[in-house]
């Protein structure tokens with residue numbers, strides 16, 4: 221089972237992860253965007269960690285909702301509302317729960333990814349965070365169908381997200397600011413797919 225404390229540790233660890241990766245993400249975003257993704261994510265998850273410390277949530281749904289609202293308020297840009305939507309949709313099946321199992325974990329990611337796709341209208345291959353989320357969800361579903369436990373499912377998710385991140389390099393951007401570059405967007409790794417891979421690698425490291 222995944223506890224409320226582990227969900228909070230995932231979120232607070234992301235503060236450190238995004239501070240450590242701030243320059244890297246901003247460098248990626250300077251090639252095909254406006255050089256703010258690292259700054260946005262570090263600011264967002266610093267606010268998330270503070271919010272969880274100030275207002276200790278009573279259950280996992282409440283924790284995910286605080287993460288969502290704080291990201292929407294503090295991240296801005298395209299990625300703020302998208303990550304905010306992920307955590308908001310993910311919170312719904314977890315309301316009132318102080319622990320969740322492997323099937324709940326797969327369900328919350330499925331709901332979250334559905335939210336990102338509804339909100340941003342990106343499809344796989346558009347060179348966005350969807351190119352990390354979709355393969356991660358598929359790998360989680362597959363690992364679970366073969367009897368995988370929380371650890372197996374999270375290992376599969378982190379690996380597939382990293383592969384999805386790498387696969388964005390040759391893609392032509394069709395969404396967001398990067399799409400203005402047309403063919404010149406090829407040959408660069410998508411910043412949002414990179415932050416998604418970090419979120420899932422951190423989930424693997426903190427939720428098992």
Ligand SMILES: Nc1ncnc2c1ncn2[C@@H]1O[C@H](COP(=O)(O)OP(=O)(O)OP(=O)(O)O)[C@@H](O)[C@H]1O
Nearest residue numbers: 257297298299340342348349395396397411412413
């Ligand atoms: N419609 C979309 N659907 C899914 N992801 C998207 C979409 N638009 C942008 N993104 C993701 O957001 C990332 C950029 O996030 P950032 O925090 O830099 O916001 P931004 O500068 O406003 O974004 P952008 O320049 O792409 O409009 C991209 O790398 C991409 O992964």
Ligand SMILES: [Mg+2]
Nearest residue numbers: 253254256257
């Ligand atoms: Mg940007």
